[in-house]
Amino acid sequence: MSEATAAADPAAMAALKHVALAGGLTETKVSCAALGDRLDASTQTASRRLQTLESAGLLERDVVGDGQWVRVTDAGEAALRGEYADYRRLFESDVELVLRGAVTGGMGEGRHYITLPGYAAQFAARLGYEPFPGTLNLELDAESVRRRGEIAGIDAVPIDAWEDEDRTYGAAACYAVTLVADDGRYEDGHAIVPDRTHHDDDKLEVIAPDELRAELDLTDGDTIEVRVEATSRADAPDDPDAFEDSGEPEDPDEPLGEVA
Template sequence: MTELKIQHLITLTELLSKGAKNNYVTITTTTLGKQIGKSQQAASKHLLELEQGGFISRITAGRKVSVKLTQRGHEQISEIYGILKNSLEATPSTIDVDGVLVAGMGEGKYYMSLKGYTKQFLHKIGYIPFPGTLNVKLDKKEQIESLRQLANLEGVKIDGFSDGKRTYGWVRCFTCKINGKVDAQLILLERTHHDLSTIEIISKAEIRKKLGLKDGASLSIRITV
């Protein structure tokens, strides 16, 4: 074995976490197997292959095995770490989607004007949005699927509230830019009639008027995540 394989990399990383960079650490293949999600036999094979490849050195005393990364082993894992780090840091922190402007149901104007929301908008995103939401219909499946990751992100959360008569759900805001010109917030609602194929956007400005938009106009939205 002249290059690290994925399974060997996992084993080597586990050893490194135990202090095997500078010291021989005593391990059992049974314990190592459990920690890397493999059998005892697989862990034993990994150690043998890593030793044969020059990535670790082993000292055996009876049933005890002590392991330490070699210079080659540490250099290899450092190189892989550098590649992963650069790749992760180079990953764009935006989601780009395209769609067309569609007419809404008129509910956005009512909900975005409620004091329970407007006070929080002012405090958390720095402004009270223009009453109403801009509705954009997306037509590219891959872009719709990309938006699903927003469900795992907090964004700026506007808490739900009750006015004594009814309760209103939370709103989560994600900074975006419309056509590269207008700053806005894409919003996810706890309660909505739309799926992710139709997104709603709020802004301090009246976007339709500012950009001279009519229903059917093409829009590009860049969302910061």
Template sequence: MAEATATTDPDPAAIAALKHVGLVGGLTETKVSCAALGDRLDASTQTASRRLQTLESAGYIERDVVGDGQWVRVTDAGEAALRAEYADYRRLFESNVELVLRGAVTGGMGEGRHYITLPGYAEQFRTRLGYEPFPGTFNVDLSEESVRRRGEMAGIDAVPIDAWEDDDRTYGAASCYGVTLVAGDERYEEAHAIVPDRTHHDDDQLELIAPERLRAALGLDDGDEVEVRVTATSRADEPGEGATEEEETGEGEVAGTEAA
């Protein structure tokens, strides 16, 4: 689990501008004038220019300004932001959304063991995921296509892991997505992808945690191809959808009995 770092994401208005850039060919490269973009956004030329500047500062586009406009290309980070928007709309109109990411097993830098076992994280894993993770992360080097699709994870329900602090420093928040890890004919279902809210790691690496050492459970080595199937999940310490009020409060016939 990587250490969190602070950054600022573009606001919804800038994301709307990013969408329009993509629609006119910006995923490869396209020529854009601020006047034309302003017309599409129902905004002034100056406002359109500021939104492009915001997107460039965030690393979502690259620009080459010329005399009669500018050449604009949406970066990988910008495409990931658009895919996250797409995933949100899928949640509105589709049920049981599953995202399939592919990649190869790779070694980590040893940070996972340290962060996973820190008490502020470990207690949340036990209560919210329902298990104590193996002390370390299983790392997947994502394929180029999966790196582009990774942004869709933002539209899938995940278990939040809150930020916390000790006497020395503050540790960042993260999200845990329910995943099934597939390798050939073998699969492991009780695992999670852990994604820090802010990280200095590139998007081409995905970290998984599970109650067991995944390499040993599935007999995997560096370079082995795997598939990570991401689906919506919820906290283990909260009642599931459709639970009755008695189940939520613990009242009813079994209230006051000791758990087995």
């Protein structure tokens, strides 16, 4: 969901893509000869690819003697959409702002806040994932502190204020970012910027589906690049309103915004 899809087998994905292009998302009849042509491979290899895809659960088949009827399964379509998302990231999401910062300690406080149900439910619903319970805290370099203000002009996912019996919790904005480590590793996530506090201009907090420190092999003091995307679409493929299964159900009448 976050990083580039570690797509099973690139060769199998290529075959699946061709099946889908031939109409396999609904149902279509293919022949191994035609598929082999497309893949620059033999009919035997094409046959094996289809078997592989079937046993991987990405494809359903009905072999009928003079060919075979195939349809891409939901898992197969999800895999294809994963690839598609990668290419969209490549060519559609132009990066609006690039910041650099050093990883700094203090997982504690951020961890506490983002796991609170009032926030967690909104993350799940609006970002399309449940954040790893912990934030990556960055201390921006001088140049980045200067440019940080530009973030206000970038499209963000709003996180509404909420309250429990004890206190109220402020609203925030989530900016879609790609974190790029110095060794080329990268992960997608969101920079979360509280609406109120404008001190701490040299700090940036990032959440992601996975543990960023582990995925990017980061330790305190490492510098990292933060690419803020112009369009903050969620990674979630299709259903932007399917979040009933995660966290507290949201009260549609809850008082939002404007909290001191």
